[in-house]
Amino acid sequence: MATVTGQDLIGKALSAPLAKYEKVYALPMTTISMTKGTGIVTSVPSDSPDDWAALRDLQTKAGLREKFGVEEAWCVPFAPVPIINIPEFGDLSAVKLVDDLKIQSQKDKDLLKQAKDAVYLKGFYNGKMLVGLCEGESVEIAKPKVKQHLLDTKQAVPYYEPESEIISRTGDVCIVASCYQWFMKYGEEQWREVVRKHLKGDGFKAYNSKTQHEFELIIDWLKEWGCTRTQGLGTRLPWDDEFVIESLSDSTIYMAYYTVAGLLQGGVLDGSAVGPLGVKAEDMSHECWEYVFKKGAYPADCKVPEESLAKMRHEFEYWYPMDLRCSGKDLIRNHLTMCLYNHAAIWEDEKLMPKSLYCNGYMILNNEKMSKSTGNFLTIKDCIAKFGVDATRVTLADAGDGLDDANFETDVANAVILKLYTLEKWLQENIKAAVPEEGIDFAESRNNTDLWDGIFENAINHAIEQATKNYVDMKYKQVLKFGFFELQSIKEDYLIAKGGKANPYTLMRFVVAQLVLVNPIIPHFAQYCWDHYVYPVLSKSQNFDPIADSLTKQAWPEVSGPHDKVAADRLAYLKDSKGSIRLGLEKAKTGGKKKPKKGASTEPAKVLENCVVFVAKEYPEFQKKCLTILQDFEFDENNKIVGDHVSTIRAAFDKKQAGLAMKFVSF
Numbered sequence: 150m151a152t153v154t155g156q157d158l159i160g161k162a163l164s165a166p167l168a169k170y171e172k173v174y175a176l177p178m179t180t181i182s183m184t185k186g187t188g189i190v191t192s193v194p195s196d197s198p199d200d201w202a203a204l205r206d207l208q209t210k211a212g213l214r215e216k217f218g219v220e221e222a223w224c225v226p227f228a229p230v231p232i233i234n235i236p237e238f239g240d241l242s243a244v245k246l247v248d249d250l251k252i253q254s255q256k257d258k259d260l261l262k263q264a265k266d267a268v269y270l271k272g273f274y275n276g277k278m279l280v281g282l283c284e285g286e287s288v289e290i291a292k293p294k295v296k297q298h299l300l301d302t303k304q305a306v307p308y309y310e311p312e313s314e315i316i317s318r319t320g321d322v323c324i325v326a327s328c329y330q331w332f333m334k335y336g337e338e339q340w341r342e343v344v345r346k347h348l349k350g351d352g353f354k355a356y357n358s359k360t361q362h363e364f365e366l367i368i369d370w371l372k373e374w375g376c377t378r379t380q381g382l383g384t385r386l387p388w389d390d391e392f393v394i395e396s397l398s399d400s401t402i403y404m405a406y407y408t409v410a411g412l413l414q415g416g417v418l419d420g421s422a423v424g425p426l427g428v429k430a431e432d433m434s435h436e437c438w439e440y441v442f443k444k445g446a447y448p449a450d451c452k453v454p455e456e457s458l459a460k461m462r463h464e465f466e467y468w469y470p471m472d473l474r475c476s477g478k479d480l481i482r483n484h485l486t487m488c489l490y491n492h493a494a495i496w497e498d499e500k501l502m503p504k505s506l507y508c509n510g511y512m513i514l515n516n517e518k519m520s521k522s523t524g525n526f527l528t529i530k531d532c533i534a535k536f537g538v539d540a541t542r543v544t545l546a547d548a549g550d551g552l553d554d555a556n557f558e559t560d561v562a563n564a565v566i567l568k569l570y571t572l573e574k575w576l577q578e579n580i581k582a583a584v585p586e587e588g589i590d591f592a593e594s595r596n597n598t599d600l601w602d603g604i605f606e607n608a609i610n611h612a613i614e615q616a617t618k619n620y621v622d623m624k625y626k627q628v629l630k631f632g633f634f635e636l637q638s639i640k641e642d643y644l645i646a647k648g649g650k651a652n653p654y655t656l657m658r659f660v661v662a663q664l665v666l667v668n669p670i671i672p673h674f675a676q677y678c679w680d681h682y683v684y685p686v687l688s689k690s691q692n693f694d695p696i697a698d699s700l701t702k703q704a705w706p707e708v709s710g711p712h713d714k715v716a717a718d719r720l721a722y723l724k725d726s727k728g729s730i731r732l733g734l735e736k737a738k739t740g741g742k743k744k745p746k747k748g749a750s751t752e753p754a755k756v757l758e759n760c761v762v763f764v765a766k767e768y769p770e771f772q773k774k775c776l777t778i779l780q781d782f783e784f785d786e787n788n789k790i791v792g793d794h795v796s797t798i799r800a801a802f803d804k805k806q807a808g809l810a811m812k813f814v815s816f
Contacts, residue, residue, distance in 0.1 A: 166304040174223035195229040198264035201243040202255040336372035354505040401491040510554040536562040539671035546625035588689030607716035610708040632666035
C-alpha cells in the first residue's frame, strides 16, 4: 500500500494496450477533472481534441515542460496515430478540428468542448476503424468487441465511475457504490425494432423534427438500464423484494391507470376513502389487472365483482391508446423512450402504443436563467398574484414552443393586461353600437355586406385556419399570432375603412370567432366577455350561427369560404397605405430629417388638415406588358412563380426599361 501524487507519475514509462508505440509516458494535462474518478485517462490525440491540444502544448512550449518537469523525449517524438476515419473530418479528426477552430491551447475550454461534441457524436455513428481486430467496421460495432477483447486477454479490468459529480437533494457530495443490480434489457433487437417501427410510422407524432430526431437517436443508444434501488419509496421488484423499482422505470405506463383512477379513488388522492365502485386496493390482484388491461379471464375466487372489473375494462378500452403525453426534453433519453418500450412489451399491440409525445424546453425569465440567489425567479403563484391568471397564460403561450427554452417576459405580461382591458372595452362599446340590447334579425345585415366586410371575413377565415392548424401542432405562440394579435390589428383597419360603422353580422362573426379561438388560452376573460357582452344580445337575435350559453359548449368556428388572396392583398395594401400616409404626415410636420437652412423661419409648421389620395385608373403600358407576360406563368402552392419569368421579362424590354419592369414584377 502506498500513496503517490500525480507529480510522482509524470514521466513513468507505460505499455499501452493495442498501441502502436512500444512504450509511452505519463504526462500532465491541465483540463482533467480531479474530482472525478482517478484523474488518470488514456490519451488519444488522434480523436480527442483535448488530448491533442494538451500534447501539442507540451511538444511546442518549453516553458510548460519545464514547469512540470517533462523531458522532450517523453512527448516530442510522439505523433497522433490514425485510428478512426470520420467522413467529414478525415483520419485525424482531433487535429483537423483543433486547426479549423483555431484552438490555441488546452485552455480554450469552450472551443474544445465544441470540437469534442462534434467528434464524439459523428465518430460513434459514422466512424470506421482503420486498424486492429475490427478494421473496416463502424465504431458503434467495434467498441463492445474491443472492450471484450481487452477483458479476455487480461489487458483491462472493469471500472465504473459516474459521469459527473453526484450531489444529493440535501447538498451532500455522494459516493457511488458498486452494488448488485437488476437491469432492463432495452436495446434488445426485436423489442427495439417494434418501437422503432412505431416511432417512424404514421401512428406516432413528435410535433417537432428535433424531438423526432432525438427519439430516433436514443433508440440506437439506450441499452441495459439499471432499474432498481435499495431504498426509498416505490414498488417492490416482484421477483426480488430486496429492491425497489427506481422511479423512471416505475413510471412508464401509469397513464393506463388514469383511465380507471376515478372509479377506484373518486378523486381522493391519499386513498382514505373508497371510490364509486367500492373496490379496496388490497382486493385488486395481478389477475384483476390482467382482466382490466389485457382482456384476461375473470379470476377465480376474485373479491371484486366481475361487473366492476368489466366497467373498468370498458373505461380503459374507451380512453386508450394515450393520445398525448407532455413532458420535458430531458426525459427523451430515458423515461419517455422507456414508456414506448414498456407499452410495446406489455400490450404487444400497435393499436395501444402512445400516439404522440410533446416535449418542451426549460423556462427562463426575461432572457436569463431563473435563480433564487439572483432574484430572477417567479413561481406560478407569484405570476398569478402579479399579472392575473389569463395574462400569465398568454405570456406562457407566447414564451416559445418546441425544445428551445421558453422565455417568460414580464414586460409581455404587463402589455397583455392592457391588451385584454382594451379588448373588453372595445367589445362593450362596439357591440352596443352595432346590435341593440333586444337583439336583431341578422339576415338583412348578412346579405348587405360590402368590399371591406368581405376583406374582414377573409381575414377571420385565415385566422381560424391558422390558429386551428397551430393548435393541432401544439404551437401556441403561432396560435396567439394568428388567432389573437393579428385579428386585433385587423379589426381596427376594418373599422377605419367602414368609417366606424361596422356591419352587425360581420362584427359579431369576428367577436364569436375571436373569443372561441382564444378560449383555450384565456378561458376566464373569454367567458366573462361572452357572458356580459355577446350571449345576451345573440340569444335574443335571429339568423345568426347557433349560440351556446357557455364557450365550452360553443362550436369551434368554421371558415365561410376558401382563402381569397386578392382580399388579403387588398388588406395589406390598405395597411401599407395607412402607414405611408402616417409617415408622410409626420415628415410634413417636422420637415423631414434635414436641418433648417440658415435664416429659415423657426415658426411652428403649419398644421395639416387634409390628405389627398390619387389612384391611377390603369397601369402604364410597360406594366401592362409585364402583367400580360406573367399571365402565361403558373404559381405553386406558396404563390411562387413556376418557370424562368426573369429571362422572359428581360428579353421583352430594352436595357433601360428592363430594370423598371423587374422592379414592378418584384412588387
